Amino acid sequence: MTQPQITQQDHAAALIRRLETCEPSLKAFTAYDPVRIRADADSAGSGPLSGLSVGVKDIIDLGGYVTGHGSPIYDGNYTRTDAACVTQLRNAGALCAGKTVTTEFAFFRPGPTVNPHATARTPGGSSSGSAAAVAAGVIDIGLASQTAASLTRPASYCGVVGFKPSYGRYAAAGVKSLAPSFDTLGTITRDVATAALADAVLKGPVAAPVAFTPEKPERILLCLTPHWNEAEECTRNAVEKAATLLGEKVPVAELDMRAFKDxxxxxxxxxxxxxxxxxxxxxxxxxxxxxxxxxxxxxxxxxxxxxxxxAALEQAHALREALSALITPGTVLLAPAAPGEAPLMTEGTGSPIFSRLWTLLRLPTVTLPGLTGVKGLPVGVQLLAGLGEDAELLNYSGWAETLLPRLPKPGLYAACREEIR
Amino acid sequence: MTQPQITQQDHAAALIRRLETCEPSLKAFTAYDPVRIRADADSAGSGPLSGLSVGVKDIIDLGGYVTGHGSPIYDGNYTRTDAACVTQLRNAGALCAGKTVTTEFAFFRPGPTVNPHATARTPGGSSSGSAAAVAAGVIDIGLASQTAASLTRPASYCGVVGFKPSYGRYAAAGVKSLAPSFDTLGTITRDVATAALADAVLKGPVAAPVAFTPEKPERILLCLTPHWNEAEECTRNAVEKAATLLGEKVPVAELDMRAFKDxxxxxxxxxxxxxxxxxxxxxxxxxxxxxxxxxxxxxxxxxxxxxxxxAALEQAHALREALSALITPGTVLLAPAAPGEAPLMTEGTGSPIFSRLWTLLRLPTVTLPGLTGVKGLPVGVQLLAGLGEDAELLNYSGWAETLLPRLPKPGLYAACREEIR
Incomplete structure (x- = not known):
């Protein structure tokens, strides 16, 4: 008996069902168009991302949709072209679901998206819709970006994997700029393997071979950061628990970060x-x-x-050099991803304090889910590596992912999600 | 007797007369709209650039115009917003004339613009229209950009001042990207003082005080570059003549650049x-x-x-460090700006070979006019300084400008140009 072949149209139909099921309560999208999704499925080639669906943060151009930047100023800002990253993902066979909610210009004013684990709570921002839609199983890859904490924090709050690569690794053409010294494009996925799959596509004009082989780092440096006293108890517990679980396999030492207090x-x-x-x-x-x-x-x-x-640019440069001298090959840093569990919707999208440092340093970071707080909500931890050590970091994170607990599916998980891939 | 006050509407009227006079033969603009110019003059405040007119290279967004990128793909690509640099110039009182011709996507396919010194010859590219319109006296400031040689070369061919600042000095928001490791926004003007005036406006969100005080560098390093044998005789003569003229005041030594051959x-x-x-x-x-x-x-x-x-990125980084070790404060580099005089229109926009090196190194560069070749056409030379030494470079260039010969006005110079400022 032969396996029936799953077509791009089957994937499109399943994606549309998931959107129709979840969106009324999730509110992760500013726009999605089933007609366009089916048309794209017809024209999509096959490639390493065939069968995977993508949500495009609404500061990123997606042809045929409005690019709204989370602001009424851009109502009706219809866009003809795709951003570079969208072209790369589509050429690799991925299907674009639509535009995902961003806070205003990727800063703080929130959109309507809820946290799929607790609908009274924020998914975090600014990549709110991408994180929530991935967590809810609606899409496989959420395009996201970070200038302060806009990728790491929603990944932590929504219990998903956030990968912000080294500064400059993914092409920024077609993405609205906020602060070009920091703006970095990345992905939100449900596992590290999917982040690695997308990475092979996004790092160049042609999809590179995927070389994802989870492996143990040689050592872990625990970075409590200069802001440890601003972490809630659940974040401290999560970082310590992760250090304990990973520390059973690999030596863990603490990194003194007082030099980075500014x-x-x-x-x-x-x-x-x-x-x-x-x-x-x-x-x-x-x-x-x-x-x-x-x-x-x-x-x-x-x-x-x-x-x-x-003067600030020069001090930032000096801090990058100082940190780079502290990291030898084979080293992974372990740090808090956010101050605690997701705050209430009414309280905003949470503090960026645990990412400003790392975004300034331009290091690649992977946020890993698995741990939870007192309310049972996700609390992520982040792993980081030296600048340009993205492939190594993905491998180390793939290893660490297997040692952390598995997070229960959120309440708002697409019950209709067929694992047809 | 009181001096009659010159209003923004007077400046607008004069600008429109210059456009109407020159454009039929110069072809430096893809679009200009007298109605809009007059409306902008009504709303313009006064500031350090009051009375100065700006041409916006057609890879840069200017609200109310099509952004065409020199490609039929973007026919009708009407744009609502201004790029960051346009906002800065307008807030400082400048009047925008319209969109200036670029080669296709700031690469090589030329537009219709002619060289105002010899209409059968290219103005160079990619910032063709901005260079030609400044040389012809139509506008005061041409917004331009460089990824390889797109600013320095047209400045050299058109006999005007080209200022490509250090990589990243001017905000790129609203400018089409070609290669983000190199893309750099800059200006084309008729003198260094105007470049310095624009620099005070373009380097930050609010116009900074202008601190332009022409001064002598401590030393000049003559950089024949690894491509000296690709320079025509007129370029060699120009560089040697400049070294002689400046060398009467300041010591000149030759910099061995064999380490930069790749x-x-x-x-x-x-x-x-x-x-x-x-x-x-x-x-x-x-x-x-x-x-x-x-x-x-x-x-x-x-x-x-x-x-x-x-690997290429890492080698480029190493070359930057190597060069930076060779430049002490007070040093100016002197180098060829283009292989020779402007080629015929039919031969393209000229070779970028004398700028690739410097653009890779991300250094600030000022192209100075004054010297000429065998055909009597302009041959520029470029002065460069260390990364971030933009203010010093402008001061040194202001000094050097006074020692070079004064170029005759081009044939296609706006006869109607009133020096009302």
Whole structure:
């Protein structure tokens, strides 16, 4: 008896069913169009991502859809072209589901998306829709981005894998800029293997062979970071539990990070200055349609002198060199991913404090799910490696993933999800 | 007797007269709209750039115009927003004239613009329209960009000042990307003082005070580059003449650049790989509307492995460190700007060989006019300084400018140009 062949149209139909089932309560998408999904399935070739579905964060261009940037200023901003990353994923056989909710310009004002583990709680931001839709099983790969904590934090809150690669690894063409010294494109997936599969496609114009082989690092450096006292008990427990579980196989030492105590402040200075330029048109001509959160950021940027900005860039460079001297090959860093469990929707999208440092340093990071807090909600931990050590980090994370507990499926998991792949 | 006040509407009227006079033969603009110019003059505030007019290279967004990228693919690509740099210039009081001609995607396929010094000759590319319109006196500031030689070469051919700052100095939001490791926004002007005026506006969200004080460097390092044997006699003469003129005031030594002989090749590798991603949508879906020049670039990029690309990035980084060790504060480098005088229109926009090296190294560069070749056409020379030494370079260039000969006005100079400022 032969296995019936699963076509791209079968995948499209299943994707549309999952969207129709979950979206009314999940609100992870700003737009999805079943007609377009079926048309794309007709024209899709086959490739390493055939059968996988992608959500495109709404600061990323997807042809045939509005690119809304989470702002009413861009209502009706219909886009003809695909961003570079979308072209790469499509050429590799992936199906695009639609546009996923972002906070306003990938900063703080939240969209309507709920956390699939607890619908009164935030999925985190700014990559809110991509994280929630992956967690709920609607899509396989959520395109996401990080300028402060916009990928790591929602991955932690939604209990999924977040991969923010080394700065510059994925092409940014067609992605709205917030602070170009930091803006980094990445993915949200349910496992590290899928992140590695997408990585082979996203790191170049042609899909590279996938070389994902989970392996043990030589050592783990525990990074409590200068902000450990801002972590809730559940985050401290999660990091310590992960250190214990991984430490049974690999030596763990603590890294003294006092030299990095100003990193978060430097991050704020550089981000404010650059955002004030990148969003200069909106600030000048559409200020009445901007939130107080974003005008606060841009006001602050306007008050920073060029000399202070340059000094911050130079200090950031020095911190990168200092950290790089501390990391030998085979080393993985283990750090908190977010201050705690997901806050209530009414409280915003959570604090970025546990990512500012790492985004400033431009290191690749993988957020791993598995642990939970006092409310039973996901609490991620992040693993990091040296700049450019992305392939190694994915391998180490694939190993670590098998040692952490398996998170129960969220309440809002697509009951109709057929594992047809 | 009081001086009559010159209003923004007076400036707008003069700008429109210059456009109407020159454009029929110069062909430097893809679009300009007198109605919009007058409306902008009404709403323009006053600032450090009041009275100055700007041409916006057609890979840069200017609200109310089509952003055409020099490609039929983007016919009708109407744009609502201004790029960050346009917002900054407008907020400082500048008037935008319209969109200036670019080669296709800032690569090689030329537009219709002629060289104002000799209308059968190319203005150079890719910033063809900005260079020609500044040389012809139509506008004061041409927004331009460089990924290989797209700013320096047209500045040299058109006999104007080209300022490509250090990589990353000006905000790239709203500018089409070609190869993000190199893409750098800059300006074309008729003198260094105007470049410095624009620099104070473009380097941050708020115009900084102008601190332009022409001054002598401590030493000049003559960089014949590894490609000296590809320079025509007129370029060699120009560089030697500049060294003689400046050398009467400041010591000149020759810099041995044999260690940099692979820089141009590394530049081609990185540029091809990144362009294949940045233009992935066009390559995948609109290949029949691309030129052979650009498909050649993208085909080449598709054949480069990720490992080869990474190795090239690392070698480029090592060359940057090596050069930075050779430059002490107070040093200016003097180098050829282009292989010779402007080629005939039928021969293309000229070779980028004398800029690939410097663009790879990300150094700031000022192209200075004044010298001429056997045909009496402009031959520029470039001055460079260490990364981040942009303010110092502008000061040194302001000094050098006074020692070089003054170029005669081109044949196609706006006879109606009122020096009302």
């Amino acid at each position: 990193a978060a402040t430097l991050h704020v200075t550089i981000m404010s200055y650059e955002a004030s330029q990148a969003l200069g048109w909106e600030y000048t001509h559409k200020r009445d349609q901007l939130s107080q959160q974003i005008t606060g950021l841009l006001d602050a940027g306007q008050k920073i002198s060029y000399a202070a900005y340059r | 820089a141009a090749t590394l530049h081609v590798t990185i540029m091809s790989y990144e362009a294949s991603q940045a233009l992935g949508w066009e390559y995948t879906h609109k290949r029949d509307q691309l030129s052979q020049q650009i498909t050649g670039l993208l085909d080449a990029g598709q054949k480069i492995s990720y490992a080869a690309y990474r």
